[in-house]
Amino acid sequence: MTRVWKWNRPVTVREVLEDLQQERTIAYTTVMTVLDNLHQKGWVRREAEGRAYRYEAVSTRAAYAAALMNDAWSQSDNPAAALVAFFGMMSEEQRQALQDAVRIVQGPETRQAPEAVEPRAAQAEQQENPGSAEGAAGR
Structure with missing residues (x-):
């Protein structure tokens, strides 16, 4: 999947093989089998191109x-x-x-600046305890 995501476009078995062979020896049939398994599991979709397929990731x-x-x-x-x-x-x-x-x-509608939260909290407290703000101001 890493190789398919890397290109972010439909790729052939040959392209994946050539990329992998830069790091290690691997058989064409191995890459073909892995891509076929990924297709059967629903991780990639494929489209026929001549006698081969182009594989594309289903999700990011x-x-x-x-x-x-x-x-x-x-x-x-x-x-x-x-x-x-x-x-x-x-x-x-x-x-x-x-x-x-x-x-x-x-999202922006739920984000609140700290200053916006304080007045609401004080307002809610005052509604619960109507005389508390006056008493607190006189202390």
Whole structure:
């Protein structure tokens, strides 16, 4: 899959083979079998081109990683503990990426500046305890 994602376009067995052979010796039939297995599992789609096929990833590498993480998390008998353990393994860069991702998922309508949160919290407290703000101001 790494080689298919690398090009980000439909690739032939020959192209993947030639790329892999720069690092190690590998047989054409091995690459063909792996790509066929990936097709049967639904990870790549293929289109005939002459006597060969062109293979293309069905999803992005990021979507694949997300599916793996979701699968692992859903198998936990204690998802919260699994997340805590996972976050504990993260590097500082990974934690920053996680915070950035959460901000993106939340969207601009849920993001609040700290100054915007304070007045709402004070307003909610005042509604619960109507005399508390006056008493606090006089202290």
